[in-house]
Amino acid sequence: MAYLNASKGKAREGRQTAAVANAAAATAAAAAGATPTKAEYDALLADVNALRTKLNALLAAMRTSGQLAP
Template sequence: MAYLNPGAGAAREGRQGAAVADAAAATSVDAAGANPTKAEFDALRADYLALRTTVNALLAALRAGGQIASS
């Protein structure tokens, strides 16, 4: 649906930005004991970094599409 800009009288069409892949499934598991092992910590960190990359890609797509301002 077009948006009419009353000041300029021009129609602004919505446009889709680049696709961003869904976040991957979590690979970390609950800690087996009271304290997590290095492997459990590393798996959680890898999940965090993958999710951070996805969020940053979404923000970049929103900026490129003009939906949010650049910082």
């Protein structure tokens, strides 16, 4: 188990992940009726894609700093 390896732990000690900016405010709102409109769906899809991009950036930064396995 890599996390029990003392030398690997010392190599990561004190290292920080590069900053990743916070996700922007959501643009989607609650659907106006029982069935969402195309615009409402597109807004939700844009928010999900933006969060996916942020999560991938955070994971990449953690891998680069050695806090997450490649």
